[in-house]
Amino acid sequence: MTGSVVLVHLAGAIALLLFATRMVRTGVERAYGDALKQKLRGTMRNPLLAVLAGTGLSIAFQSSTAVTLLVGSFAGAGIVSGMAGQLAVRGAEIGSALVVKLLSFDLSLLVPVCIAAGTVMFMATERRDWRQIGRILVGVGLLILSLEMIGEAAEPLRESRLLPVIVAYFASDPVTAFLLAALMTWLFHSSIAAVLLFVTLAERGFIPPELGIVLVLGVNLGSSVIAPLLTRGAAPAVRVVPVGNLLMRGAGSIVMLTLFLVFKPPVGMLGAAVSDQIIHAHILFNCIILIAGIPLAGLVYRASQAIVALGGGGEKAGSLADAELSALDEAALATPSLALANATREVVQVCETVEIMLTRVIELYEHADQDKIDELAALDDRVDRRHAAIKLYLAKIAPAELTQAEALRCQELLGACVKLEQVGDIIVRNMLAHVQKKLDRGxxxxxxxxxxxxxxxxxxxxxxxxxxxxxxxxxxxxxxxxxxxxxxxxxxxxxxxxxxxxxxxxxxxxxxxxxxxxxxxxxxxxxxxxxxxxxxxxxxxxxxxxxxxxxxxx
Known part of the structure; x- marks a missing residue:
């Protein structure tokens, strides 16, 4: 088998691994996301429970980044404190490492069982909860299958003359290996997928133990960068938790790499096999960060606040987000197909605003704040303005120039605008009134x-x-x-x-x-x-x- 064919097989297996991980996370979010979020809200006031809740959510979502973003949004909404949020993220990192340990066992028998059972559950019923459970089972089956495929795809590399040279180079240049692992993790957007890839290659004898430890530390650096980048345009309160995670986990990985290269501790205590050493090093690192993070939580929280305030990007992003750009180009009215496409883009923006309103209003039921109530009410004015503009724009299209299909689409867009405006009115005039009543009466x-x-x-x-x-x-x-x-x-x-x-x-x-x-x-x-x-x-x-x-x- 040629090298290019091996790389194609390996790339396909890695792609399946990423897809399966996302599939499991999507199924869990759709089936149990709301219940898990409520559980997190109720336990975040206790530091120990915050850690345990973060661990459980990370195992369920198959992603510590998802938990970091979720906790950051809670902190931004004032539902949880920034310090409690950082402890929950510490637990999420341990949960992510435990998932890797669980998937390292021989679970090959679960592949046909999960895929068959999941497919039957997904296709045999229209009930959403059962279909999402089926999605989760199929995702788990594909996840285990992808690990087997990675191992099989990498098997021909044993005969490669180039691979030992590449491994020897990275073993002699740990800093480059560390940065490469961080880059791969950022590209994967999943520390679980990155560590599983290295573990699978280590099982085939391609990665020596010392290099494996370096790669694991690089994975933790790369994983800590993902959430801050994804929230770089968010409000400052939302960004504090991800930045705090970067300070602890990202900086911690650099410190641990330095100590590892200076003192060169024996890695045999982490396990007999190289794959076990990599997994246990991953778990140990995150446990150390958790233990160190408890006394440092206050300091890290204040430092992350200072960094976010120093950057000031959130406020600028917010002012730009408030700018309203219209897709209603008057010059396109002479071409009905283009005009309808522009109107569709504008209606989609109304949909996004309504979705924000619908998402935020339930948060106000639990933690009402007059400023946030006023901000939400102001969004309805945006919906009304866009609705009026869309109606006028569509009215300017000459009916004689419309085909039957275009005329129907025009009516569909008008009808959608009317319904979206009515939804906004219900949220502001009815639901915000309930929020205000609940707030006034305590x-x-x-x-x-x-x-x-x-x-x-x-x-x-x-x-x-x-x-x-x-x-x-x-x-x-x-x-x-x-x-x-x-x-x-x-x-x-x-x-x-x-x-x-x-x-x-x-x-x-x-x-x-x-x-x-x-x-x-x-x-x-x-x-x-x-x-x-x-x-x-x-x-x-x-x-x-x-x-x-x-x-x-x-």
């Missing part, structure tokens, strides 16, 4: 009631994203799924209302105090979902999947 939901509200909101937010996708793609299958979710939400509403009235009958004080807010919020979210689901009707009608009435024939 009310709190019961734990069960809050879980019901957030779960209901999560379903509506997911359906909103489906609706926005349908508006652009006009995919009939996605549109059908969106309308089916409308029926599911109706059942969830009945279940939530029954649970709420049961708590009222039991005389739960908090339930009585927040009863109207709870029921009105459920009603508003259901109305929002109905408006957004109706955006799927044009795509269904075009595909011949829409009936004239839901009434049974008599």
């Amino acid at each position: 009310l709190t939901f019961t734990d069960e009631g809050w879980r019901e509200l957030t779960a209901f909101h999560h379903v509506v937010l997911t359906n909103a994203r489906l609706a926005f996708n349908v508006l652009v793609s006009r995919d009939a299958e996605t549109a059908r799924q969106l309308v089916q979710e409308k029926d599911r939400l109706r059942a969830l509403e009945k279940q939530a209302s029954q649970s709420h009235f049961e708590r009222l009958r039991e005389g739960t004080a908090k339930s009585v105090e927040t009863s109207s807010i709870h029921l009105d919020t459920i009603r508003d979210l259901k109305q929002i979902n109905s408006l957004l689901a109706s955006m799927a009707y044009p795509a269904l009608e075009e595909a011949g999947l829409l009936t004239g009435t839901r009434l049974k024939a008599v």
